[in-house]
Amino acid sequence: MIDVxxxxxxxxxLVALKDVSFSVQPGxxxxxxxxxxxGKTTLLEVVSGxxxxxxxxxxxxxxxxxxxxxxxAMFYVPEATIPYPAETVGxxxxxxxxxxxxxxxxxxxxxxxxxxxxxxxxxxxDLSKGYRRRLLIALGLLAPQPLLIMDExxxxxxxxxxxxxxxxxxxxxxxxxxxxxxxxxxxxAERVCDRFVLxxxxxxxxxxxxxxxxxxxxxxxxxxxxVFLALT
Amino acid sequence: MHLPDSHKIHRPWxxxxxxxxxxxxxxxxxFWLLLLLVCLLVGYSYIQAVGLYGEAxxxxxxxxxxxxxxxPLDGILVPTFGALYLANTFLFPFVAIRSITHEKETGSxxxxxxxxxxxxxVLGAKIAALAGAWVLVAAPALSAVALWMMAGGHIHxxxxxxxxxxxxxxxxxxxxxxxxxxxxxxxxxxxxxxTLAATLGFxxxxxxxxxxxxxxxxxxxxxxxALLRGxxxxxxxxxSALAAMTAALGLAVIAGxxxxxxxxxxxxxxxxxxVLTSAALLLAGAAQLHVFADTSQDRRNxxxxxxAETLSGLKQGxxxxxxxxxxxxRYIDFERNILGKLQRTLPNVKILLExxxxxxxxxxxxxxxxxxxxxxxxxxxxxxxxxxxxxxxxIYSLAQVTRKVTPPDPPYPGYPLEAGARIAEVWFYGVLPLxxxxxxxxxxxxxxxxxARRGVRNADNSFLDEGKNAKGDLT
Numbered sequence: 001m002i003d004v005x006x007x008x009x010x011x012x013x014l015v016a017l018k019d020v021s022f023s024v025q026p027g028x029x030x031x032x033x034x035x036x037x038x039g040k041t042t043l044l045e046v047v048s049g050x051x052x053x054x055x056x057x058x059x060x061x062x063x064x065x066x067x068x069x070x071x072x073a074m075f076y077v078p079e080a081t082i083p084y085p086a087e088t089v090g091x092x093x094x095x096x097x098x099x100x101x102x103x104x105x106x107x108x109x110x111x112x113x114x115x116x117x118x119x120x121x122x123x124x125x126d127l128s129k130g131y132r133r134r135l136l137i138a139l140g141l142l143a144p145q146p147l148l149i150m151d152e153x154x155x156x157x158x159x160x161x162x163x164x165x166x167x168x169x170x171x172x173x174x175x176x177x178x179x180x181x182x183x184x185x186x187x188x189a190e191r192v193c194d195r196f197v198l199x200x201x202x203x204x205x206x207x208x209x210x211x212x213x214x215x216x217x218x219x220x221x222x223x224x225x226x227v228f229l230a231l232t
Numbered sequence: 233m234h235l236p237d238s239h240k241i242h243r244p245w246x247x248x249x250x251x252x253x254x255x256x257x258x259x260x261x262x263f264w265l266l267l268l269l270v271c272l273l274v275g276y277s278y279i280q281a282v283g284l285y286g287e288a289x290x291x292x293x294x295x296x297x298x299x300x301x302x303x304p305l306d307g308i309l310v311p312t313f314g315a316l317y318l319a320n321t322f323l324f325p326f327v328a329i330r331s332i333t334h335e336k337e338t339g340s341x342x343x344x345x346x347x348x349x350x351x352x353x354v355l356g357a358k359i360a361a362l363a364g365a366w367v368l369v370a371a372p373a374l375s376a377v378a379l380w381m382m383a384g385g386h387i388h389x390x391x392x393x394x395x396x397x398x399x400x401x402x403x404x405x406x407x408x409x410x411x412x413x414x415x416x417x418x419x420x421x422x423x424x425x426x427t428l429a430a431t432l433g434f435x436x437x438x439x440x441x442x443x444x445x446x447x448x449x450x451x452x453x454x455x456x457x458a459l460l461r462g463x464x465x466x467x468x469x470x471x472s473a474l475a476a477m478t479a480a481l482g483l484a485v486i487a488g489x490x491x492x493x494x495x496x497x498x499x500x501x502x503x504x505x506x507v508l509t510s511a512a513l514l515l516a517g518a519a520q521l522h523v524f525a526d527t528s529q530d531r532r533n534x535x536x537x538x539x540a541e542t543l544s545g546l547k548q549g550x551x552x553x554x555x556x557x558x559x560x561x562r563y564i565d566f567e568r569n570i571l572g573k574l575q576r577t578l579p580n581v582k583i584l585l586e587x588x589x590x591x592x593x594x595x596x597x598x599x600x601x602x603x604x605x606x607x608x609x610x611x612x613x614x615x616x617x618x619x620x621x622x623x624x625x626x627i628y629s630l631a632q633v634t635r636k637v638t639p640p641d642p643p644y645p646g647y648p649l650e651a652g653a654r655i656a657e658v659w660f661y662g663v664l665p666l667x668x669x670x671x672x673x674x675x676x677x678x679x680x681x682x683x684a685r686r687g688v689r690n691a692d693n694s695f696l697d698e699g700k701n702a703k704g705d706l707t
């Protein structure tokens with residue numbers, strides 16, 4: 001679906017991304033996993049066209065996709081965002097449903113699925129961390145783009161909420177959308193993702209299914225955490 | 233899988249974006265505080281102006297000559313709108329800055345940059361909403377005009393329209409600076425400091441150029457404050473108006489370039505340099521425009537119709553060499569009464585200032601100091617006079633033309649008025665602040681929120697309730 005090729009990005013002398021390449025297959029949930037500071041957020045912002053890369057490109061259906069065109073193919077939900085804190089949840093959802101295209105029909109289902117009903121009249125700035133996260137996920141689900149990119153979608157959610165959101169994301173993938181998720185909690189990543197890109201120090205240390213990564217790391221039937229430690 | 237066709241997912245989002253910006257403005261305290269402060273400032277300025285005008289009008293009862301000098305433009309309009317100038321300089325930029333930095337700081341901008349409307353549309357909606365906000369900011373000053381007229385005061389509409397245009401253009405340029413500062417800075421506080429540095433920089437430039445005749449004066453003449461001063465005197469200059477619009481538009485485009493997260497630093501610099509170069513060329517072109525109109529009712533900025541018609545027929549270049557220091561009162565008088573009018577009337581006039589100092593205090597001993605040399609068609613004449621009655625016949629003599637005869641303008645009668653300020657005090661210190669406070673409270677979701685919203689709702693901002701309706705569908 002999308003090939004990310006040879007992306008590099010620096011901030012002054014700090015190399016944030018170095019020759020990063022990976023691919024995203026249609027209908028899959030790809031997990032971008034790595035510790036804090038691995039370059040996950042930078043990579044997602046570069047891929048979604050919100051941050052310029054020094055080199056590299058994004059290929060969509062065998063043709064390069066310019067940064068300005070990427071919002072037609074993908075929608076990125078950033079992590080540290082409080083959209084319009086003075087407005088109520090209902091207004092923010094209504095605004096983006098309108099701006100994102102014909103998303104009104106998806107609005108009731110999205111609100112119900114993410115259990116946002118009790119806070120529809122609450123100002124975004126007054127929401128708990130968990131509700132803020134669910135609001136951001138709702139905005140992502142309302143977006144019509146075929147590729148949905150989310151930065152730390154489980155951050156701030158408790159165990160029960162995380163499981164619910166995992167179910168929603170899986171259903172979204174089953175309906176034909178493709179998801180690229182940045183996750184630093186490897187247990188969560190293992191639960192939801194079909195394949196993984198392991199990122200550490202701005203470079204890709206491995207890409208594939210858990211089984212393939214185990215083979216790459218030459219380890220037995222261990223979890224993603226052990227695989228990650230073996231490869232980084 | 234194909235990319236969604238941007239044409240298919242386009243919706244009437246311009247109205248949606250505009251409504252969002254209006255909501256965002258109303259949601260912040262900055263806009264309401266601005267309105268309250270402008271209300272009090274305008275009220276104070278108007279009440280003071282009415283008082284002073286009334287005192288001057290009392291003595292005009294005995295002296296018709298004094299009455300002829302009483303112009304509502306100088307006595308009422310300019311002081312009252314002076315409060316709007318303060319708001320444009322010190323308060324309105326903060327509202328403009330907030331409209332960008334708030335979205336940057338909360339991360340909302342990253343979401344907004346991914347919706348189908350182009351970034352130009354997003355920025356355009358912001359500017360349109362700010363323009364709408366400016367109209368509200370100007371409303372107290374306009375209400376003062378209404379009070380003046382209700383009290384029997386005279387208003388010459390071209391003067392008022394020209395003054396309003398001047399303040400609007402000034403506000404647009406300051407808004408441009410504020411947008412660029414907001415795009416550059418990481419926080420609202422930094423953006424505010426940058427904007428204030430720019431606006432105060434113009435004040436310093438004007439002050440420094442006051443006694444200068446060289447390049448500093450030329451640069452200072454391009455400042456927004458110098459532009460506004462012309463409009464306050466009743467002069468409409470097409471070149472100045474176009475220059476201000478070019479500057480405001482150029483700054484808005486630069487703000488758009490700087491805020492666009494997709495562009496790297498080199499690309500931003502290249503685009504900014506291109507816009508600056510284009511704007512500089514347009515500004516240079518606007519400076520060449522020689523289209524003026526004197527909107528003042530007493531025609532203070534023009535020669536008499538007969539002189540204006542005679543002078544406009546002089547096709548060759550007139551050179552005026554002034555041997556006076558820039559701060560010499562004779563020069564200031566000469567510039568206001570003769571030079572400015574000559575520059576606006578004659579198609580080709582060149583003015584040279586020959587002075588060794590700013591004040592001329594040490595040049596008085598110099599024999600030629602104080603003389604003014606006129607040169608036209610190879611002929612020269614010199615005079616020490618700074619009066620219209622002596623200078624214009626001298627120029628006609630050099631040009632070998634006869635003064636045309638046209639019907640003279642009716643003399644300006646002057647409009648003395650002793651108006652009371654009681655109603656204005658109640659309006660500006662009581663009713664209007666209460667109305668603003670009530671609007672503030674209702675816009676924050678108070679008891680009559682739904683009712684207040686009804687007034688601004690239209691087909692394009694029905695998004696305001698869509699989330700709520702969606703919830704209703706579930707129950």
